Amino acid sequence: MNMAKNKTDSEKQLGIGKIFLILFTIFILLPILILGIIYSTNDDIKMQMNRYLTKLPGKIGDYFKAYPTKEELSSQVKSIANYLVEIDNDRATDKLTLIKNEDEKLYSDIIKVMLKLNSNKTQTIVESIRRNSIKKDVLVSTLNQIEREKEREVLSKAEFYEKLSPITAIDKIISSLDNGSTSFKDLGVIFENMKEDTAIMLLSNLNEDIRNNILENISSDEKRRNMEALIASIKDRQANLNNIADIYSIESPDKLVNIIGNTQTYVLDELASIYRNMGVLKSAQVLSKVNNDDFVMELINKIKEQEILSTGRDLLTEDILKAMKIYRQFNNNVAEMSSIYEKMDNRQISALIKRLIGNAGTPKKYFLDNGEVITITDEDLALAILKNFDDRKLASVLSFLGDNLSSEISRKLTIPSL
Secondary structure, X not given: OHHHHHHHHHHHHXXXXXXXXXXXXXXXXXXXXXXXXXXXXXXXXXXXHHHHHOOOOHHHHHHHHHOOOHHHHHHHHHHHHHHHHHOOHHHHHHHHHHHHHHOHHHHHHHHHHHHHHOHHHHHHHHHXXXXXXXXXXXXXXXXXXXXXXXXXXXXXXXXXXXXXXXXXXXXXXXXXXXXXXXXHHHXXXXXXXXXXXXXXXXXXXXXXXXXXXXXXXXXXXXXXHHHHHHHHHHHHHHHHHHHHHHHHOOOXXXXXXXXXXXXXXXXXXXXXXXXXXXXXXXXXXXXXXXXXXXXXXXXXXXXXXXXHHHHOOOOOHXXXXXXXXXXXXXXXXXXXXXXXXXXXXXXXXXXXXXXXXXXXXXXXXXXXXXXXXXXXXXXHHHHHHHHOOOHHHHHHHHHOOOHHHHHHHHHHHOOOOO
């Protein structure tokens, strides 16, 4: 019973609260809201209400006492209008433009009074304000259009450089700087809008001064730092590839062909760097043993590209191709003679090998454009043939040559050669 009674009392209190809230909203909040809207939108009502609000005690009354009456406002507008009619048109235009930007209603009230005082002059001033407004809009519109055109031009140039070969792109960049058609500031924006991998590749192949000037004009600090880090990483990788090339330069071509005669261990760009730094003769020896002509020509073209990007011209690939042709001819001769020797008696083979090694005739010499010379002797031919034999046949052939000559040949066979 008590619980039911308590529940009924609570429901009654809740119902009374809702009724009170509704009455408060209808008779207090809603009238205040309506009055506030009328006060802020109707000047006559505002002035009448201000007269009563000035009688409020304390700071509230003082605030509304300080608010000008309708007569005072009208007097102030007339005073401003009189002044503007008396001064020259340019000054009046400037002052009215400021008023118009701050308070459209005040501007309208002043113009109405000015038209009564001097309609011709007022109309001239109003027309001047209108023209200035149009000029301003046109100026802003023109500036916005120029900015959009600049953005499109930057994106267009970025796409243009991306489509060019690296050599042509760098030539265009350098020539545009030389003839003044492009500034470092322009290039900074262009590179910032370029695909990152293309931008990094071009920047890493530009000379240091040009590269640094372009990077300094990239507006995004984060993007600039990221580019600098990637370029530094490329330099580190290049130094590592140079060290690898030094190691490979003393290795056997037969061993190297399995490592750098394909793209299983290194990508094409890395292979080109290794061959460029390994030396013409060693590069040609290795490539002469590669049977994939498409791979060889692709690699040669990449070496050529890197040479031009690095030094401005290619003085390497012609010598590599010339030397490779010489070594391939030598390899073919070795293969043919090895095939013939394989069918002969080991004693006969040893006699022919002894004759080749003992031949003191004039060696064949081939001169390359870089000054290097390829020298091929009969001893080189004999050693190359012996390398094609299996261990058992080789041991048998050497056994017929005598201890001294056999030891000397065995030693030479362990040294990297043609």
